[in-house]
Amino acid sequence: MTATPNPQPLLSIRGLRKSFYGIHAVDGLDLDVMPKTITGIIGPNGSGKSTSIDCLSGFQAIDAGQVLFDGRDIGNLPPHAIARAGLIRTFQTVNVYDDMSLLQNLMQAMVPFDKAGWLDDLLRTRRLRQAEAEARARAEHLVALIGLQRYAEAPAAILSYGQKKLLALAAALMPKPRLVILDEPVAGVNPSRILEVEEVIRQLHAAGETFAIVEHNVDFIMRLCSHVIVLVGGRKLTEGDPKTVRSDPRVLEAYLGIRA
Template identity: 40%
Template sequence: MTPLLECRSVTKRFGGLAAVDDVSCVVEEGSVTAVIGPNGAGKTTFFNCVSSIYPATSGEVRFEGVDVTRLAPHVVTRLGIARTFQNIRLFRGMSALENVITARHCRTKAGVVASLLRLPSQRREEAESEAIARELLAFVGVAKWADSAAGSLPYGDQRRLEIARALATEPSLLLLDEPAAGMNPRESQDLVELIRRISKRGLTVLLIEHHMKVVMGISTHIVVLDHGVKIADGTPEAVRNDSKVIEAYLGKEDVT
């Protein structure tokens, strides 16, 4: 069976710097895979390559067996990869509900003419989008903010709203870039719960995370990057005991 996402020797260079260097990994369908690593390890760059914000310099990203390496980001989204951002990138001036409805763009098709004439098909589509959006807002727990400007939401809820927005594109693979960043322990516990529920919906989750509690709590598979290179790849237990990982995080053991 082909894995949902397969990266083969993905490399991204910025001038002389290889931010991601020859990373190969697979994400199995239905898994919750975590990408961890110290700051500057190239985790977000790796995400940007997968979601095609910028294409990999070399290597290949295959999603459901299709080469998506050089496709435009919106095409990748349509194929079923959605993401959130490390620095929240909501449409701040739009309401929370509008944010989520906007993400329905690639699953809807009403054009300018249909919208101006308010054709029945367009009205039906709008009503459907709104229903889905409200359901998603409730799913992530920010329903009470539906009509508020996204930029005015509390920090944690903005992160949740971003997840709802990503879910609205009907992805099969969800990329979460540090979803628990800046959250207190209680909030991150809620987030773990939310990711579990997303996983139960049948989505595959790939996340970058620093909170070890979150990572160990939910991931079924972990990929460790350091200086752009993959240094370990395996189950949480295996990774936890990997000497290279310990070294990357804590420094070399001084045995004298």
């Protein structure tokens, strides 16, 4: 019998560094995300979570280190090139277009991935019409998946903050990414809606999606993730399954400043 080879990480970060005016926001971070998992990333305020995401998604220039996505070096590529490679991230602050309908918001998310050129646009070619039809079908599927189909044609302005976060999650999924990185998907979301977000992520994961989730809501992370990474001071403090991480005295100390 041949042994099953260990799967390779989908995302692999080694020695990532980023400073702002002498402050080491990310200070030699090593981090792996395995395919088909939900990996949680937690850590106190200012521990470098968002900066790490900004660096690996091309929104901040990297000072040093390596970012491999499916074995390919994506370090310091521009955001659109990283997104086209299949790595999509959301932002800590919710960003949807209030005056566009939910479906328009979702279809808009496909613009950077549009293969049709200006000539297709001008001539409204079959290729363009087909791309639009596909985007609309996917948008309709996703708006139903997040449970907001009754508002599909309404402007996003009518949504609650939590519903806007769900819409941003659906927009990230539009181009069928291979890895979705969520920065604080339930921060500021009404507790009753948090379970909805959780259920949507569970369904997407069951359908084969890979997630990395940064979140302050530790219970949410512990329920959802199979693997949890703890950042402190721009580095990895520890990692492991939720139970192990939760009972690690160093994690308690990092969060609460107490020694167990």
